[in-house]
Amino acid sequence: MKKPDPLAARNLGAEPSRGGMALLVVDMISCWSFPDAEKLLVGAIRIAPRIAALKARCARAAVPVIYANDNLGRWRSDFGKLIAMSLDRGGNAAAVTAALRPSERDYFVLKPKHSAFYATPLTLLLQDLKVHHLLVVGTASDQCVMATVSDARMRDLEVTVPRDCVASQTEARNATALQQFAQVFKLATPMGARVRLPRPTPHSGVVDTGRRA
Template identity: 60%
Template sequence: MPSRSSGLLAPERAAGQTALLIIDMINCWDFPDAEKLLPCAASIAPRIAALKARCRRSGVPVIYANDNRGRWRSDFPALAQEALRQGGPGAEIASALKPDADDYFVLKPKQSAFFGTPLELLLQHLKASRLILTGVASDQCVLVTATEAGMRDLAVVVPRDCVASQSTARNALVLRQIEEFQKLPTTPSTRLRMIPHARHLQGRRRD
């Protein structure tokens, strides 16, 4: 049965009641296979940063979802600072995607950004029924999050130029799965049209 989410988000449009989710890009890259994933993550970071900038200009909220790595006393600001201190490509990614003061974040214990996190409640608070999923790894955390978003009747788009895995071949395989089996658009980020939220437009009129 086709996912309901495939009909809710036209490939050329990705705003309205939309939120941008950035998955596992703020990272210390100290896990198995990190040396393979890090170059691929670095290659998509500038495109995610550009998409985030467009979202912020349109009033589309930005949410970071990151592993807590079993550290139940951890917090996202500390993780971001640790990522910046480590130097190298990981620090460059963290600098390019450094959270703004009004961005949101959730820490996840497993692959899904929904499992064991307040993401669903946050999206309800934001009145967001559509998600733009970006980040790594496309065949793990991104894919599982997309599946769970569909189970919650959320519309989903996965920009093909803003997700990565440990290899080009793995990324291409999961993008095909997302398109053909989950019936979700993988429209490039540059083709996504941003429509300002009503609250954002009201704020502009008051300025």
């Protein structure tokens, strides 16, 4: 009888976050079939490579990645089906999903409303991961990202919104949302490449690439 792989088993559970940080990717895995989707998809295409670069840095720094996506009323759906549907759609929708395709180590929650916290296990997951600082990226900056950030602050979480990793239906709307984050919420809004992440340790299970996180 084949012995279970202890590493594979560990990957199914929650490992404490390095530095108490996590990357939360909001509504980037999608078929983009809702009203105004084409306008929002333009922004999603633009920010997807930047989010992918930040996600790669998080992987090297052992910072967990969590995907939060709408279930769009499909109560029998799951995240795997959503990924498959997006890839099957082809075009720009599939390109965004391919760029940000989750790994086996990533986490996800399916949300019924705007906020990633509303009626989801996100709060419990963050507690299990010992996360106190969220990096929030994705779409739309003035809708689901805004609602998620507001709920995170009400839970006394530290929040950073990388300014080049969020988008809305228009540049003007995105600029207004970023102004709200910076001036009203008093959040840091650095460029994604400037976000400071914990350094990997020899015991983190992360391959040292020789580059700074």
